Amino acid sequence: MRKIIHIDMDAFFASVEQRDNPDLRGRPLAVGGGGPRGVVASASYEARKYGVRSAMSGGMARRLCPEIVFVRSRFDVYRSVSYQIRDIFLDYTDLVEPLSLDEAYLDVTENKKNMTSATLIAQEIRKRIEAETGLTASAGVSFNKFLAKIASDINKPNGIKVITPEEAIAFLEQLAVEKFHGVGKVTARKMHNMGIYTGGDLKQRSEADLVRFFGKAGRYYYRIVRAEDNREVNPHRIRKSIGAERTFNEDVSDPEIMKNKLTDLAEGVHRYMDKTQNFGRTVTLKLKSPDFKILTRSRSFASEIRNLDELIRIVHDLLDQHIEEAPIVRLLGVTLSNLEKENETEGGVQLELEFPEE
Structure with a gap:
């Protein structure tokens, strides 16, 4: 029987901002865009008391909590802290499966510390995370991934829950x-x-x-529902896609403006692909209308899209073919999938969340 831990950082982005700026501590805080078209990427627990949640519009967050403070995201900082936390995990086991920057599964059935109790390992990891990063984490401990994931939500924030087979x-x-x-x-x-x-x-x-x-x-x-989950903790999680998207302060109806925005997004995606030398074969265009209906259209190829100009041409062609289906948009996105490298440590990369343009 496996011993699985699910670690989930508490309000990760918001907690990093409060850690780094003492003036924000104890205040309702949101990371993201605070305008009507902005989106909350992370909310502090002070903000959550008012009903503010991630993926909520910035306008709704302000209506629920007028005194909320919005700060722009710093993904380089969050990523750096995430790697620091991951190094702590690796002190205990190589079977670490990151789900995102702020959560991961660990299989500690056999571990580097030769500890027999997964609960004690989870407690030790949580203490180390707080001591070394100044942040808190919640943990779920059980005998499969599904139960460990559920357990980590039970005593949030800064808590632990164990679900035994019995x-x-x-x-x-x-x-x-x-x-x-x-x-x-x-x-x-x-x-x-x-x-x-x-x-x-x-x-x-x-x-x-x-x-x-x-x-x-x-x-x-x-x-x-019968507690059956035989999935293994996979340290070589397949990366499925690389994408970027942007929400606009005002709806866009001019095709040329759309193409300019798509060019910027394609350049961001290509920079990431070029940096990681991981190129995709399927290009997907995403459009969101003012009434929040989402349209996605894709095109796949026999070989990887490695040239930026080619990527831009494909994205523009997709827009030309389908613009009548969404002639006015509040959001545009570009995603590359069917990546050539299969052994990566994250399931996907979103280069930009739905933050409005400045």
């Missing part, structure tokens, strides 16, 4: 389905409409029923 089933039966990792808002509403509110309700449904209503995900739901 208590796993009872824990899941009492858990609200919207707390299940992999059940989003839309799926949760669909489950509620079916009378499924808890894991216990979900467990009453047959696998065939769940597949009929939820497709392939139904098999996943059938297994996880």
Whole structure:
């Protein structure tokens, strides 16, 4: 039986900003764009008390919390701290699977410290993170990834939760389905409409029923409510894409302005590809309309897109072909996927979050 730890930093971006600027400590803070078109990338716990959450618009955050302070992101700093934290993980095990800059799975079944208790390892890692970075982390400990992930949310912030094999089933039966990792808002509403509110309700449904209503995900739901998750911690997580996107202060309807913005985004994506020498074969254009409808259109090729001019031409062609489907946009994005390198340590890279232009 595996011993899995899921470490999740507490309000990571916002906590870094409060750590580095004492004037921000104890104040409601958001990292991101504070304008009507801005988006919150991270909110401090002081801001969360007012209902401010990541991915919320800056305008909504200000309405919920008029005294909130917005700061621009510093991804180089966040990335540097993330690597510092990852080095702590590697002192205990090489089986570290980063999910993003602020969270990771660790398999400590066999570990470099020869410690038999995963709980003690998680406690030690949390103490070291706080001592060496000035930040706090929450941890979940269990015998599979799914349960460890759920457990890390239970006692946030700066807490730890252990789910043992003996208590796993009872824990899941009492858990609200919207707390299940992999059940989003839309799926949760669909489950509620079916009378499924808890894991216990979900467990009453047959696998065939769940597949009929939820497709392939139904098999996943059938297994996880029974605490079945055989996924290994993968230190060589496949990077799926490299992307950049930008939200505008005002809606854009001029195709030439759109192309200029797409050129900038393509250049950012290409710089990252060139730096990492990891090129993709599928180009995806993303457009978001003023009513928040998202349109994505892709084109794949037999070989990697290595030339910047070629990438720009492809993106512009995609826009020309599909502009009638979204003649006015509030957001544009460019993504490269089907990357040639398979052994990377992150699932994907978003070069720019949905922050408005200055």
